[in-house]
Amino acid sequence: MRTERRKxxxxxxxxxxxxxxxxxxxxxxxxxxEAISEGAPVxxxxxxxxxxxxxxxxxxxxxxxxxxxxxxxxxxxxxxxxFREAIALRGALRTSAERLTAGKSAPADAVAAINRVLAxxxxxxxxxxxxxxxxxxxxxxxxxxxHLLVPVAESAAWLLEHGDRTLLxxxxxxxxxxxxYDTTKNARRRWCSxxxxxxxxxxxxxxxxxxQG
Numbered sequence: 407m408r409t410e411r412r413k414x415x416x417x418x419x420x421x422x423x424x425x426x427x428x429x430x431x432x433x434x435x436x437x438x439x440e441a442i443s444e445g446a447p448v449x450x451x452x453x454x455x456x457x458x459x460x461x462x463x464x465x466x467x468x469x470x471x472x473x474x475x476x477x478x479x480x481x482x483x484x485x486x487x488x489f490r491e492a493i494a495l496r497g498a499l500r501t502s503a504e505r506l507t508a509g510k511s512a513p514a515d516a517v518a519a520i521n522r523v524l525a526x527x528x529x530x531x532x533x534x535x536x537x538x539x540x541x542x543x544x545x546x547x548x549x550x551x552x553h554l555l556v557p558v559a560e561s562a563a564w565l566l567e568h569g570d571r572t573l574l575x576x577x578x579x580x581x582x583x584x585x586x587y588d589t590t591k592n593a594r595r596r597w598c599s600x601x602x603x604x605x606x607x608x609x610x611x612x613x614x615x616x617x618q619g
Contacts, residue, residue, distance in 0.1 A: 424450050425463040428599055430587040433562035434574075435464050436492070437500045438584045438598075445581070454485040457492050457554075466557045479551045488551040495519050495555060499562055503585045506571050517566070523559035526552040579603035 429435045439450040439460055451457055458475055461467040467475065479485035498516035505512060528548070533540045546553060565574070565587070573588040577598035584598035597603040 425460050426584065426599065427464050429585055430589050431561045431565055431569075432464055432466060432558045433499050433565060434503065434585045434587060436460070436496050436558050437503055439496065440500065440583065442581060442583055447583075451489075451493065451496075454480050454489045457489055461554060467554070475551075475554060484551045488554060491523070491552060492555055495523060495558065499558075502562070502566075503574065503576070506574050507576055507585075509571075512566055520559045520562045520566075523552060523555045524563065526550060527556050577603050 425435075426438055426441070427435050429438055441448050441450065451460060455476065458467065458472045458480070462469060462472045479488065498513075498519040502512040502516040527546050527550075529544045529546050531542045532545045534543050569587065573593060575586060575588055575595070576582075577584045577586070578596040579598070582598055582603050586595065586598055588595040
């Protein structure tokens with residue numbers, strides 16, 4: 407479980423969040439906001455506030471950016487619309503992950519969902535100073551709530567265009583529905599997390615060996 411730093415009257419403290427940022431790609435981390443807990447499906451995104459919390463946990467927003475987005479869009483029709491868009495995008499990305507790991511192509515409606523988010527941000531490049539040098543940055547023509555999902559769509563576009571599909575995997579625990587992109591050196595990662603499914607699998611194997619012995 408990931409923790410976030412929060413400031414209160416007593417200073418900075420760490421608050422646990424329910425989000426597991428372990429997919430190595432933002433698009434998979436969004437997919438993983440649907441999980442299994444104690445044998446039952448769990449939806450970790452219940453509203454726009456949860457979406458903002460996930461974006462911060464996934465390092466797609468800073469704490470300041472999350473607060474600004476909440477002040478601007480939470481409780482508004484735009485906030486509700488972007489939340490529905492996020493849930494629809496999550497569904498499209500999960501279907502894509504299921505198909506890709508089965509050796510099939512991403513469905514057309516998933517590609518359309520990704521492109522719809524990408525098209526929401528008319529932008530241009532600008533040079534800005536960094537130290538003694540210059541770097542180029544993308545600047546939005548106009549900021550809208552849908553821009554919050556652009557990094558997720560860019561991640562999905564990268565996976566479909568450049569990613570090695572053999573490295574896209576579902577957790578080896580048949581009762582787990584989390585996905586990850588394997589970036590380990592030997593490309594032999596099997597579990598969403600060794601602390602969760604990996605340790606459980608080892609414990610089960612140990613129990614079975616002792617029972618058979």
